[in-house]
Amino acid sequence: MSHPTPATATPTPDVPTALGAVRVCALDDLLPERGAGAIVGEQRVALFRLATDEVLAVQQRDPYSGANVLSRGLVGDRAGEPTVTSPMYKQVWDLRTGACLDPVGKDPVDLRVHAVAVVDGQVLLVP
């Protein structure tokens, strides 16, 4: 199994920085329906490019295992909303809201979500 190369974000002057958004990578760096890990500031995030080219981001840390693996999770959907399933213990979250949809018998723990925009083919994220 191959892993995307982690990206390190660098602020660029020509992007909407009013919200503190930083450029993470190009949209073309992301594979559809796959996750990629990135470090933005001091935060580890998991980016997901959907089939529609929308990009969503949640925390990289799996709250159940403590491992930074969510970018390696399986992208799916429930009732038309995109989800990710942890590669560790298979919990399922809504990628838009971070809500835990299936805690696999544990107490539900939601994920932090990060605002993302794609501008001129560049992926911008608010840490």
Ligand code: FES
């Ligand atoms: S080998 Fe990379 S997530 Fe399993």
